[in-house]
């Protein structure tokens with residue numbers, strides 16, 4: 457019997473392949489203009505972009521954002537290639553929703569990635585709303601254990617759920633349930649959106665529950681509302697209507713700024729190059745996530761993923777050089793580097 461949770465992942469990938477406009481190309485980061493140092497007073501080959509996240513050293517602050525997993529040759533290939541590349545490049549990687557493991561046990565293999573990435577940061581992924589639909593601490597711990605994960609993402613996707621006919625839309629009490637899980641899970645819990653942004657109110661709610669890591673996953677990149685539109689065949693256009701709904705990533709980071717003394721932020725949603733990454737770190741992000749730009753290379757080979765990561769690393773280092781910032785400490789939250797915001 458085909459399992460809808462398993463098939464859905466393939467439908468999402470096909471929708472992205474066939475419709476380039478699922479990447480909304482918002483270019484919100486272009487509204488932020490950085491300074492330029494004609495006298496950077498640093499040597500390009502001395503720039504140190506490395507950083508620490510969850511107690512592990514990363515070569516630069518890149519996260520391969522959550523994408524996939526399931527009982528399918530294609531998703532096994534994608535995850536294996538991403539994990540090999542993450543380890544080789546010393547960057548973090550998150551997996552896609554692990555819910556499918558519980559409806560389709562043979563999907564577990566696609567998440568057992570530690571053998572390919574023995575040392576780097578790996579992050580599990582479960583839908584926060586699933587805590588209202590039968591998901592419990594045991595399942596969350598199982599999701600962590602299969603991956604030997606360093607942390608567990610709860611993804612929050614009310615827009616995606618609202619525009620699909622079979623969506624799980626009862627979000628009552630989810631914050632409290634995530635808080636309860638976070639107190640018993642073996643690794644830290646982190647909250648993420650999936651492309652519509654976490655607001656200041658969301659972060660305040662998470663912090664009140666003792667959660668301290670937040671991936672804003674704002675709008676401007678992959679639009680789940682538009683992807684879900686492609687899965688509808690009933691003429692309903694609500695997914696198109698809401699395709700650009702949400703907080704653009706730079707704005708979400710700015711909204712989160714007041715919480716930075718207690719919160720660790722991850723930027724994702726529409727980041728497309730090393731310059732967007734530098735701007736995100738200036739706005740308070742400790743890690744910068746990208747999903748869609750790594751999907752096609754991951755279908756090809758680990759080497760193709762490494763090539764993209766190396767390009768991003770070079771761009772990030774070049775931006776640091778031109779800003780005269782020798783290391784992450786000089787870049788992080790250094791708002792003086794922003795000269796203009798449109």
Ligand SMILES: Cc1cc2nc3c(=O)[nH]c(=O)nc-3n(C[C@H](O)[C@H](O)[C@H](O)COP(=O)(O)O)c2cc1C
Nearest residue numbers: 521522523552553611673677678725726746747748
């Ligand atoms: C193919 C694909 C599958 C995704 N699946 C998940 C998922 O299962 N869970 C999740 O939390 N986010 C998922 N996302 C969302 C990303 O993790 C990220 O938050 C969002 O796409 C914004 O990043 P981008 O603009 O760089 O694609 C997926 C994104 C893509 C492109």
